[in-house]
Amino acid sequence: xxxxxxxxxxxxxxxxxxxxxxxxxxxxxxxxxxxxxxxxxxxxxxxxxxxxxxxxxxxxxxxxxxxxxxxxxxxxxxxxxxxxxxxxxxxxxxxxxxxxx
Amino acid sequence: xxxxxxxxxxxxxxxxxxxxxxxxxxxxxxxxxxxxxxxxxxxxxxxxxxxxxxxxxxxxxxxxxxxxxxxxxxxxxxxxxxxxxxxxxxxxxxxxxxxxx
Numbered sequence: 791x792x793x794x795x796x797x798x799x800x801x802x803x804x805x806x807x808x809x810x811x812x813x814x815x816x817x818x819x820x821x822x823x824x825x826x827x828x829x830x831x832x833x834x835x836x837x838x839x840x841x842x843x844x845x846x847x848x849x850x851x852x853x854x855x856x857x858x859x860x861x862x863x864x865x866x867x868x869x870x871x872x873x874x875x876x877x878x879x880x881x882x883x884x885x886x887x888x889x890x891x
Numbered sequence: 892x893x894x895x896x897x898x899x900x901x902x903x904x905x906x907x908x909x910x911x912x913x914x915x916x917x918x919x920x921x922x923x924x925x926x927x928x929x930x931x932x933x934x935x936x937x938x939x940x941x942x943x944x945x946x947x948x949x950x951x952x953x954x955x956x957x958x959x960x961x962x963x964x965x966x967x968x969x970x971x972x973x974x975x976x977x978x979x980x981x982x983x984x985x986x987x988x989x990x991x992x
Binding site for chain 1: 894896931934936985986
Protein backbone atom coordinates (compact mmCIF):
# COMPACT_ATOMS: atom_id res chain seq x y z
CA UNK A 791 0.00 0.00 0.00
CA UNK A 792 1.15 3.46 -0.89
CA UNK A 793 -0.56 6.36 0.86
CA UNK A 794 -0.20 10.01 -0.10
CA UNK A 795 -1.56 13.16 1.50
CA UNK A 796 -1.44 16.12 -0.90
CA UNK A 797 -2.39 19.58 0.28
CA UNK A 798 -2.66 22.88 -1.61
CA UNK A 799 -4.83 26.00 -1.80
CA UNK A 800 -7.39 27.19 -4.33
CA UNK A 801 -6.75 30.65 -5.78
CA UNK A 802 -9.43 32.98 -4.30
CA UNK A 803 -12.29 33.44 -6.76
CA UNK A 804 -11.51 30.20 -8.59
CA UNK A 805 -13.53 27.93 -6.29
CA UNK A 806 -16.09 26.81 -8.91
CA UNK A 807 -13.54 26.03 -11.63
CA UNK A 808 -11.29 24.31 -9.10
CA UNK A 809 -14.17 22.14 -7.90
CA UNK A 810 -15.00 21.17 -11.47
CA UNK A 811 -11.36 20.26 -12.15
CA UNK A 812 -11.22 18.10 -9.00
CA UNK A 813 -14.47 16.31 -9.86
CA UNK A 814 -13.22 15.55 -13.38
CA UNK A 815 -9.89 14.34 -12.02
CA UNK A 816 -11.48 12.06 -9.42
CA UNK A 817 -13.81 10.56 -12.06
CA UNK A 818 -10.84 9.83 -14.35
CA UNK A 819 -8.90 8.13 -11.57
CA UNK A 820 -11.93 6.07 -10.56
CA UNK A 821 -12.67 4.86 -14.07
CA UNK A 822 -9.13 4.33 -15.34
CA UNK A 823 -6.94 3.23 -12.42
CA UNK A 824 -7.74 -0.12 -10.88
CA UNK A 825 -4.69 0.33 -8.62
CA UNK A 826 -6.15 3.44 -7.01
CA UNK A 827 -8.03 2.26 -3.93
CA UNK A 828 -8.90 5.63 -2.40
CA UNK A 829 -8.77 9.05 -4.01
CA UNK A 830 -10.71 11.81 -2.26
CA UNK A 831 -10.51 15.59 -2.57
CA UNK A 832 -11.65 17.52 0.51
CA UNK A 833 -11.99 21.12 1.56
CA UNK A 834 -11.27 22.31 5.09
CA UNK A 835 -14.61 23.31 6.65
CA UNK A 836 -13.12 26.35 8.40
CA UNK A 837 -10.84 27.34 5.50
CA UNK A 838 -12.60 26.27 2.28
CA UNK A 839 -9.69 27.27 -0.01
CA UNK A 840 -7.50 24.63 1.68
CA UNK A 841 -7.65 21.30 -0.18
CA UNK A 842 -6.51 17.92 1.19
CA UNK A 843 -6.30 14.92 -1.12
CA UNK A 844 -6.22 11.45 0.39
CA UNK A 845 -4.74 8.86 -1.97
CA UNK A 846 -4.16 5.15 -1.45
CA UNK A 847 -2.61 3.01 -4.18
CA UNK A 848 -2.20 -0.75 -4.25
CA UNK A 849 1.58 -0.39 -4.63
CA UNK A 850 4.36 1.84 -5.95
CA UNK A 851 3.64 0.81 -9.55
CA UNK A 852 0.02 1.99 -9.23
CA UNK A 853 1.18 5.28 -7.73
CA UNK A 854 3.71 5.76 -10.56
CA UNK A 855 1.05 4.91 -13.15
CA UNK A 856 -1.20 7.59 -11.67
CA UNK A 857 1.50 10.24 -11.99
CA UNK A 858 2.09 9.28 -15.63
CA UNK A 859 -1.51 9.64 -16.88
CA UNK A 860 -2.53 12.30 -19.39
CA UNK A 861 -5.23 13.60 -17.02
CA UNK A 862 -2.61 14.06 -14.27
CA UNK A 863 -0.56 16.09 -16.78
CA UNK A 864 -3.69 18.16 -17.50
CA UNK A 865 -4.38 18.62 -13.79
CA UNK A 866 -0.84 19.91 -13.22
CA UNK A 867 -1.55 22.78 -15.62
CA UNK A 868 -4.14 24.08 -13.13
CA UNK A 869 -1.37 24.92 -10.66
CA UNK A 870 -1.09 28.60 -11.42
CA UNK A 871 -4.57 29.41 -12.80
CA UNK A 872 -6.72 27.55 -10.22
CA UNK A 873 -4.43 26.30 -7.45
CA UNK A 874 -1.54 28.13 -5.81
CA UNK A 875 1.67 26.21 -6.67
CA UNK A 876 3.48 27.83 -3.72
CA UNK A 877 1.19 26.04 -1.27
CA UNK A 878 1.67 22.46 -2.48
CA UNK A 879 2.70 19.99 0.20
CA UNK A 880 2.92 16.29 -0.61
CA UNK A 881 3.56 13.69 2.09
CA UNK A 882 4.22 10.00 1.52
CA UNK A 883 2.81 8.13 4.49
CA UNK A 884 3.26 4.74 6.08
CA UNK A 885 0.51 3.12 8.12
CA UNK A 886 1.29 2.61 11.83
CA UNK A 887 -2.05 1.20 12.99
CA UNK A 888 -5.74 1.40 12.26
CA UNK A 889 -8.53 0.21 9.99
CA UNK A 890 -11.05 1.16 7.33
CA UNK A 891 -14.39 -0.68 7.10
CA UNK B 892 -19.90 11.53 7.03
CA UNK B 893 -17.53 13.40 9.24
CA UNK B 894 -13.87 13.43 8.22
CA UNK B 895 -10.98 14.62 10.39
CA UNK B 896 -7.29 14.97 9.65
CA UNK B 897 -5.25 15.25 12.86
CA UNK B 898 -1.52 15.92 12.71
CA UNK B 899 1.09 16.14 15.46
CA UNK B 900 4.69 15.17 16.19
CA UNK B 901 6.24 12.47 18.35
CA UNK B 902 8.73 13.67 20.96
CA UNK B 903 12.21 12.57 19.77
CA UNK B 904 13.25 9.36 21.56
CA UNK B 905 9.66 8.39 22.34
CA UNK B 906 8.97 6.61 19.04
CA UNK B 907 8.45 3.13 20.50
CA UNK B 908 6.12 4.23 23.30
CA UNK B 909 4.23 6.50 20.92
CA UNK B 910 3.74 3.64 18.46
CA UNK B 911 2.44 1.40 21.24
CA UNK B 912 0.00 4.12 22.36
CA UNK B 913 -1.28 4.57 18.80
CA UNK B 914 -1.73 0.82 18.28
CA UNK B 915 -3.68 0.51 21.54
CA UNK B 916 -5.82 3.52 20.62
CA UNK B 917 -6.61 2.21 17.13
CA UNK B 918 -7.57 -1.20 18.55
CA UNK B 919 -9.94 0.44 21.06
CA UNK B 920 -11.63 2.52 18.36
CA UNK B 921 -11.99 -0.50 16.09
CA UNK B 922 -13.53 -2.72 18.75
CA UNK B 923 -15.73 -0.18 20.53
CA UNK B 924 -16.96 2.37 17.96
CA UNK B 925 -19.25 1.07 15.26
CA UNK B 926 -19.61 4.66 14.02
CA UNK B 927 -15.89 4.92 13.24
CA UNK B 928 -15.50 3.87 9.60
CA UNK B 929 -11.82 4.72 9.13
CA UNK B 930 -9.20 5.43 11.75
CA UNK B 931 -5.57 5.19 10.64
CA UNK B 932 -2.37 6.49 12.23
CA UNK B 933 0.49 7.13 9.78
CA UNK B 934 4.04 8.35 9.92
CA UNK B 935 5.58 10.54 7.23
CA UNK B 936 8.17 8.42 5.39
CA UNK B 937 10.64 11.32 5.13
CA UNK B 938 9.96 12.70 8.60
CA UNK B 939 9.01 9.73 10.84
CA UNK B 940 8.20 11.87 13.89
CA UNK B 941 5.35 13.51 11.96
CA UNK B 942 2.04 11.68 12.54
CA UNK B 943 -1.10 12.03 10.42
CA UNK B 944 -4.37 10.48 11.61
CA UNK B 945 -7.13 9.98 9.09
CA UNK B 946 -10.55 9.60 10.72
CA UNK B 947 -13.97 9.07 9.14
CA UNK B 948 -17.10 8.84 11.28
CA UNK B 949 -20.61 7.97 10.18
CA UNK B 950 -21.93 11.30 11.50
CA UNK B 951 -21.38 14.06 14.06
CA UNK B 952 -22.78 11.88 16.87
CA UNK B 953 -20.19 9.18 16.16
CA UNK B 954 -17.42 11.78 16.13
CA UNK B 955 -18.65 13.24 19.44
CA UNK B 956 -18.89 9.76 20.96
CA UNK B 957 -15.26 9.13 19.98
CA UNK B 958 -14.09 12.28 21.74
CA UNK B 959 -15.99 11.30 24.91
CA UNK B 960 -14.48 7.82 25.37
CA UNK B 961 -12.25 6.95 28.32
CA UNK B 962 -9.48 5.76 25.99
CA UNK B 963 -9.54 9.14 24.19
CA UNK B 964 -9.13 10.78 27.62
CA UNK B 965 -6.18 8.45 28.27
CA UNK B 966 -4.66 9.21 24.85
CA UNK B 967 -4.86 12.97 25.55
CA UNK B 968 -2.55 12.47 28.54
CA UNK B 969 0.21 11.43 26.12
CA UNK B 970 0.38 14.97 24.74
CA UNK B 971 3.36 16.17 26.69
CA UNK B 972 5.20 12.90 27.47
CA UNK B 973 4.98 11.23 24.02
CA UNK B 974 3.55 13.77 21.56
CA UNK B 975 4.36 17.47 21.30
CA UNK B 976 1.16 19.39 22.18
CA UNK B 977 2.50 22.50 20.40
CA UNK B 978 2.38 20.70 17.05
CA UNK B 979 -1.24 19.55 17.09
CA UNK B 980 -3.27 20.55 14.05
CA UNK B 981 -6.82 19.27 13.62
CA UNK B 982 -8.78 19.88 10.42
CA UNK B 983 -12.45 19.06 9.86
CA UNK B 984 -12.88 18.18 6.21
CA UNK B 985 -15.72 17.99 3.73
CA UNK B 986 -15.58 15.70 0.71
CA UNK B 987 -15.54 17.45 -2.68
CA UNK B 988 -15.17 14.41 -4.95
CA UNK B 989 -13.64 10.95 -5.03
CA UNK B 990 -14.04 7.36 -3.95
CA UNK B 991 -12.76 4.56 -1.76
CA UNK B 992 -13.08 0.95 -2.87
